Amino acid sequence: MVASLYIKTDLENVTDLAPTDDCEWYFKDIYEISGSRGSASLVMRCKFCKREGTAQFEPSFKIKKYNIEQNGKFQQIAQFDCRGLELVDFQPRDSWLAKGAESDTVFNDIDLSEGEWAEYDEKSGEPVGIIPFHERDYWESRFKKEKHFEWLLTWKDIQSEVETYLNKSENILHLGCGNSELPFDMSDAGYKRIVNIDYAETVIRRMKAVTQEKQKDYSGLSWYTGDCLNNLISFLPHENYTTVIDKSLVDTIACSDDNLQSNTKKFADQVLQVTTVNAVWISISFSNERIYNTSPSSTFYWKTEKKIPIEVHQENDKPGAPAIYYYIYINKKVQK
Numbered sequence: 001m002v003a004s005l006y007i008k009t010d011l012e013n014v015t016d017l018a019p020t021d022d023c024e025w026y027f028k029d030i031y032e033i034s035g036s037r038g039s040a041s042l043v044m045r046c047k048f049c050k051r052e053g054t055a056q057f058e059p060s061f062k063i064k065k066y067n068i069e070q071n072g073k074f075q076q077i078a079q080f081d082c083r084g085l086e087l088v089d090f091q092p093r094d095s096w097l098a099k100g101a102e103s104d105t106v107f108n109d110i111d112l113s114e115g116e117w118a119e120y121d122e123k124s125g126e127p128v129g130i131i132p133f134h135e136r137d138y139w140e141s142r143f144k145k146e147k148h149f150e151w152l153l154t155w156k157d158i159q160s161e162v163e164t165y166l167n168k169s170e171n172i173l174h175l176g177c178g179n180s181e182l183p184f185d186m187s188d189a190g191y192k193r194i195v196n197i198d199y200a201e202t203v204i205r206r207m208k209a210v211t212q213e214k215q216k217d218y219s220g221l222s223w224y225t226g227d228c229l230n231n232l233i234s235f236l237p238h239e240n241y242t243t244v245i246d247k248s249l250v251d252t253i254a255c256s257d258d259n260l261q262s263n264t265k266k267f268a269d270q271v272l273q274v275t276t277v278n279a280v281w282i283s284i285s286f287s288n289e290r291i292y293n294t295s296p297s298s299t300f301y302w303k304t305e306k307k308i309p310i311e312v313h314q315e316n317d318k319p320g321a322p323a324i325y326y327y328i329y330i331n332k333k334v335q336k
């Protein structure tokens with residue numbers, strides 16, 4: 001039987017991800033296939049029937065590279081000829097390489113054992129990485145280890161730009177909250193009623209506990225598990241929000257987009273369903289090209305009224321490093 005190995009991930013500013021020549025291949029329970037590509041083979045004997053099984057690289061198959069153009073989609077990497085056994089649950093480890101998408105930098109010591117990798121491309125001046133952002137499992141396992149991580153910008157970075165769009169007496173809907181401090185900081189600034197949503201159960205459980213543990217009164221913050229792409233309205237405690245905020249959820253969702261940006265559209269449609277006319281959606285993104293299109297059949301759409309660039313400084317910035325900007329999009333729900 002021929003077994004094809006497909007992988008799916010999100011490449012950031014790198015492309016042509018492939019195993020190195022001396023890469024070792026691991027499948028479930030670490031059934032090791034050792035040696036080089038041409039001769040790699042695995043022989044196993046069944047404990048019960050004593051029959052032997054083998055797996056070998058298909059000699060006619062040339063290892064393929066994972067390409068940034070097909071980001072977030074399954075792409076075939078390798079092919080094996082299996083006899084008497086099945087290969088399940090591939091585990092990438094070290095010995096991968098990729099090249100800069102905007103430069104000719106070659107990264108040849110990529111270790112994917114933790115399921116992710118990040119670096120900085122000096123030539124293009126861009127962060128580079130391989131992180132499966134669009135997979136819920138990725139977030140669940142990340143939140144099992146990670147207590148706090150603030151994506152892109154903090155409340156302090158955005159406060160002066162967004163406060164004109166916020167109302168202290170209204171419920172604010174915060175989507176893809178992760179383990180950000182944003183809701184606590186906003187509550188401290190007087191925005192007490194914030195409904196926080198994330199599809200990773202682990203993080204919602206944790207944020208509920210964190211809220212209890214804090215020494216201040218955060219009883220106006222509520223936490224719910226739910227998928228923002230799928231019937232968002234069904235798990236919200238209220239309907240008709242006047243203000244929605246997402247910080248880098250739109251980026252995560254865009255990672256799984258096709259050429260028609262179907263998932264970003266689906267997301268924008270879902271947010272339409274839970275908001276009032278003239279509602280404001282504050283969406284924070286690393287991209288200066290976000291588009292909040294909705295489906296043609298809907299009566300309302302998101303009009304991007306403002307795109308506010310915020311300059312950020314990275315810890316390891318060298319003198320003369322190019323400035324990096326993140327963007328606050330102010331979208332208003334208006335009738336077509």
Ligand SMILES: C[S@@+](CC[C@H](N)C(=O)[O-])C[C@H]1O[C@@H](n2cnc3c(N)ncnc32)[C@H](O)[C@@H]1O
Binds near residue numbers: 152228
């Ligand atoms: C890049 S992180 C941003 C976290 C947080 N907003 C921050 O700024 O630190 C994206 C978050 O969105 C969540 N997420 C991704 N897709 C989601 C979806 N379809 N529905 C709900 N949450 C989602 C992830 O679990 C993760 O917590």
